[in-house]
Amino acid sequence: MPGERAAAAAVTPPSFARLTLPLAGLNFVNQASRTLIATIGPLLAVEFALSASELGLLAAMFFAAYAVAQLPVGLAIDLWGARRVQSVLALVAASGFLICALAGGPMTLAIGRVVTGLGISAGLIAMLKVNTQWYPKERVAGLTGLGVFVGAMGSLAATLPAQMLVPLLGWRGVFLLLGAMAMAASAWIFLSVPDRGPGPAPPRRSLVLETREFGRIFAHPAFLRLAPAIALLSAMNFTYQGLWAGPWLRDVAGLDEQGRATLLLVYALGLMLGSAGLGQAASRLQRRGWSPMAMPVLAIVVMAVVQALLIALPSTHPILLGVLWFVFAFCGAGGPAGYAAVGQRFGAELAGRVATAINVAMLVLVFFLQNVTGWILDLWPRTASGGWASQGYGWSLALTLALQLASIAWMLRPERGR
DSSP states (O other): OHHHHHHHHHOOOOOHHHHTHHHHHHHHHHHHHHHHHHHHHHHHHHHTTOOHHHHHHHHHHHHHHHHHHHHHHHHHHHHHOHHHHHHHHHHHHHHHHHHHHTOSSHHHHHHHHHHHHHHTTTHHHHHHHHHHHHSOHHHHHHHHHHHHHHHHHHHHHTTHHHHHHHHHHHHHHHHHHHHHHHHHHHHHHHHHSOSSOSSSOOOOOOHHHHHHHHHHHHHOHHHHHHHHHHHHHHHHHHHIIIIIHHHHHHHTSOOOHHHHHHHHHHHHHHHHHHHHHHHHHHHHHHHTTOOTTHHHHHHHHHHHHHHHHHHHOSSOOHHHHHHHHHHHHHHHTTHHHHHHHHHTTSOGGGHHHHHHHHHHHHHHHHHHHHHHHHHHHTTSOOOTTSOOOHHHHHHHHHHHHHHHHHHHHHHHSOOTTO
16 A cells, blocks of 8 residues: 555664664673683683683573573563563572672682573574664664674674783673663663553564463474574684683693783674674575575575584694684574574564564573583593593594584475475
């Protein structure tokens, strides 16, 4: 109808700076908190006398809380909007950083990480939700990728810059700084992000009916076929950037503290550029008639190749190592484009729940992989320098490579009737 088209055209979407950027600001804190343990993990292991499995459990507790919060947070964002939910959760994250800063032992530190995981649990989901509400579907992956690009700067800040801040502030001071940033992000989101998207408000239904939509999402054939590979793609980044890349660079590549921080910086750059580049490429290909899953599938295949090379060439020139870890992170940044692709199979009113459904699978994988890597490493005696044997890292990479190949085979299998 001409009148309906004119009314729709009259609704001008808010600018990226008003709509997505404040949410990306909290995602900056989110990404920094994930990556920080990879940077300061060796310090924590020494100060609290942690084994590899204990350090893995400490990092995994963050993701366990993150996973537990996913379904309730996705439902809350769909019902009450990203503005209200994220401004409150940012304050929860700030309290978690404060607990970490005041921790006198590993148990208190673990509690702080759990609270932080609850507080930053909706970073990507909130951006996907508002972008799905306000923009055409072919623009969602690109704009979300730009938001993830901004958030990935937090990963960058948690590498070499954080390493430089530790002598000045101590690792406790770095946690306090993150807490202050979370409080600032809360105020920014509350003052800038609209309560809901354009058009009439969706009809109110009972909480029971809204919750039942998760059953439809988890049973949907497209979700069952695509979600495992997408979840594992993102989980690989969280597993290594969130913890094990730093120890790998020390124990396998033989890099010193400065070298590790530099390579982790290269990793974060790969994540940043991949977030913007793959999201924009996915949107551009979709406008030209390609499947929205084209870029995520390519990213998964290339990441599998990189893992095989890391197993075959563990101790090589730092420049080649930098290239491999850069490409690994670049490909892992294709996860949000996959989230957007699956979300297009459902209505905008379910965008938060679809993203959190994938996130649950992803975070369960992160918890599993971070712990299993620690268990594998503990099968060999500690080295003279206090690290872990290189053979253990090879076996852990072989495990993740096998899982990724299995997820590719599952995603690309022929469907019945087609």
